[in-house]
Amino acid sequence: MALPVAAAPPVRRGPLPWLLLRLGGVVFVLWAVATVTFFAIRLIPGDPAEAVLGGPGSQASAAALAQVRADYGLDLPLPLQYLHYLGRLAAGDLGRSYSLREPVGAVIGQNLGGTLLLALLSLLTAAVIALALAAWSTRGGRWASAVTWVLEVVSAALPHFWLAISLILLFSTTLGWLPPVSVPGPAGLVLPVLTLAIPLAGFLGQVMRESLLDALGSPFVLAARARGESEAGVFWRHALRHAAIPAIGLAGWAFGALISGAVVVETIFARPGIGRSLLSAVQLRDVPLVIGVVLVVALGYMLVTTLTDLADRLIDPRPAPTTAHRGRS
C-alpha cells in the first residue's frame, strides 16, 4: 500500500500565507456546506411548519401554521430566506432550532461533548484492537495471519445497526453483563464504543498490518536487529512508527465514519449527542439545526485533517527534504 503522505512539499511557504490560504479554504468549504445543505433540505418535500406543530394526528389549523411561518420566517421566498440565513450565519448566529425551540449553538453545545467522547474512545479502542491484531498477525505466523485477515475483513464490513443489536443481545439480554442502553457511568459507554470501534478496527488493522510487514522486512529493521535491538524494541521503536503513518492518514476519514456511525449508535443506545440531533432534525426539516450540526462536523473534519498533516510530519521517521536530521533510524 502506498503511503498517503509520501513527502513534504518541496518548497516551504512562509507560515502566514499558508495559514491565510488554509483559512480561506475553510471559509469556502463552510459556505458551500451551508448552501448545499440549506437547499437540499428545503427542496425535499415537506413543510417545516407542519412538522413544528407536532406532525401525526394533529391537524394544524391555518391560523397556527401562519403563526409558525411568521415566527420562523418561513413565509418569505426561499432565496430571501437563504440570504437572511447566510447573513446571520456570517455574524456567527446559527439561528434557533425549529423543533427544540432553543438556539442551535446551545443545542450543539449540550450534545457535542457526548459525541466527541464517544468518537474519541471509539478511535482509541479501534487503534488498540487494530494494533493487537496487526502485531499478532505479523508475529504469530501463517495461521494467525489468516485468522486476523478474516477478522479484519469481516469486522470492517459490519453495519453499525446490526452490530449494535447483536452486542445488545449478547452482552445485555443473554449474558446480562452490560446495560443495553446508555446509563450514566463507564458501563453505559462500553457497547456504544465497541459498536463504533469494531468496524473501524477492521479498516485500521488491514492498513497497519501491511505497513508493519513492509517495515519488518525493510533494511532499517535489519540494521536495528544487527545493532542488537531486542524484538520488542524493533517492534515498538521502529516498525510501529512506520505502521502508524497510514493509519494516521486515515484519521480524517475515520472521523467522518465515526460521526456517521454516531447517528446510528446514539439512536439505538439512546445516548444524547449530535448524531441523534441530526437524525431528528432531518426528519423534522429543522433546517437551522441540520446546517448547524453539518457545519460543526465539517469544521471538525477540516481540523482533523490539518492535525493529521501535522502529525504525519512529526511521526514520519524518514528524512524530509528540508529538515534532513529529524529521523534517527
Add this chain to the structure above:
Amino acid sequence: MKRFVAPLIAIASVALLVAGCSTTSTGSSDGKPVAGGTLVYATGDAEPTCLDPHVGGNYPQALVATQYLESLVSKNKAGDIIPWLATKWSESADGLSWDFTLRTGVKFTDGTPFEADAVAANVAHLQDPATASSTGYLALQKVTGVTAVDRHTARITLSSPDSALLDSLSQPWLAIESPTALKRSQAVNCESPVGTGPFVVTKWTHQQSISLVRNEGYTSPPADAAHTGAAYLKAIDWRFLPDSVSRYAALTAGTVDVIDNVQPDTLVAAKKSKDLVALDAPRPGASNRIELNSSIAPFDDARVREAFIRSANVNDAVTSLFFGTATRSYSALSSVEKLGVSEPKLFGYDQKAAATLLDAAGWGTKNADGYRTKNGTVLELDFPVSTNQSIPAEQSLFEQLQATSKQAGFKVNLHPLDLSSWYGALGKNQYNLVSAPYTKVGPDVLRILFDSAGTKPAPSGYFANHSQVKDPALDALLEKAAQTSDQTERASLYKKAQEIVLGGFYILPLYDQQNHFLRRSVVSGLRAMPTVSTPTMYDAWLSR
C-alpha cells in the same frame, strides 16, 4: 387489559424466593400498594417539541402530559363521561351553553387555585393563534367563550350545539394548566408546564429524559382512580428510547420498568417471560385503515374501489404478521368507541368478485405483466407509506396486500416516505391509497375524516378526509349528529353515517390503532386512561 395482577406478583415473588435472590423486597405479595420508588418509563414515541399539549397537540405530548395535567372530565371503561376537575355539568335547553361545576380545594402545583377563571384562561390560550394549537383548537371550534358564573362554576358558550363537547374536553390536549404559568413565555411553558396532576415536571433533558416528581398536595384523581391522595411513586424517570430492540432489551434487563410502542414480535417473545406483563390499550377514534382516494381515477369508480377491497387478503396478512396481537377490524371506528358499526360481510376476500367488478368497470384487458389496462392506461395505484406512522409489521402488511391485489390486476406502487415527504405527497393529491392514524375521543372523528369540508387542504396542504368523500347526505348526517344530545338519536345518525362510509368502499379497515405496553411484574396498578389510552402512573406502585 384483564390481567390478573395479584397472582402474577405472587408468582414472581415466589420465583424470586426460590431462586434464592437476595433482593429485600419492600413489596408485599398480598397486593397491598407500597409508596415510594422511581419508575423508569421508556417511550418509543417521538420526543415532544413542547411539553404543553396545547401547543400543537400530538400523541407523544399526551403520553407524558397524562402524568402532570388533568382535564375537566374523563371516561370510564364503559365509555361513559365521568367527573374529574369538574364534578357536575349541565347543558342549557338550546344546547348553546354548558355550566361546569368545578371541584373545590384543588390547587395547581405553583400554588394558583383552580377556579372558573382558570378554565377561561385555558380556552383562551388554546384559541390564541400565538399558541399554535392544532388538536385542541379544532376541538373548540364551536366554543365562543367562557364566563365565570361564580368562583366554582364555569359557563362555556357555543355557536351551535356540540354533542362532542364532553368527549373533546376529556382529551389531554385540552387539559387545564395554571393560568399564572400560562402567562410566562411559550418557551418557558413548553419546558415546565404547570397543572394539577399527580406528578410535576422538574427537569427536561432534551433527547434523554424528563424528570417527574410526586405532587405531595395532590387531591384531584378522576372518578375511576383506584385510590385518593398523593401518588404512590416518588418519581418517574421518563426516558426517550427510540430503538425498539434496545427498548425491549432495557426492559428485560430491568434498566427500565415500562415500555410503549411494543412491536408484535416483541409481544410474542414477552409472553414467554414471567417477569413481563402486557397491556393492550387500543386508541380511540378511527380504526387503522387504508383510505381509497375517491377524487381521482381509478377510484372515482365505486366498482374499482370494491374490487381493490375484495382483492386484498387482509385477514391472512394480519394473522401472519401480527401473530395474534391484533384483531381484524371491519369498522371505521376503534373498537373502544361504543357507537362503532362493524360490517364484516362488506370486506370479504374474493378474487372472483374483484375480477367481475373490474371487467364491468372497463378494466377488462391485461398487459403482459398481468396488470389490467383500460385504453392503454395501466391500473396503477400510488400508495405513499409514512414510515413514521406505520410500524414495520404494517409496512409488511401493505406489501402482502400489494401481492394479493396483483392477482386481480392492480399494480400497487408503495412509496415509503418520511413524515414530511408523506405530507407533501398527500397535499399534492398524488395518491390513490393511504393509511393515516387518527386519535380522538368519540364518534365525532367521523366528521373530521369524512365530511366534505375535510377535503379542502389547509394552507400547508394537510387535510383529514383522505378518501375525499364528498356526499351532501353524509355531511348532513354528521352535522346533525354533532348537534344532537339525545343519545339514541345520536347513535342512529352515526350508524347511518358509518353505513354510507363502509358501503361506499371508501376505506379498508385493518385493525384498531395498536397501542401495546409492557411492564415488569414489579410494577402494579398501571392502567391506561380510557380517554386516549395513555398510561397513567397515578395508581402505579413498585414492589422491589
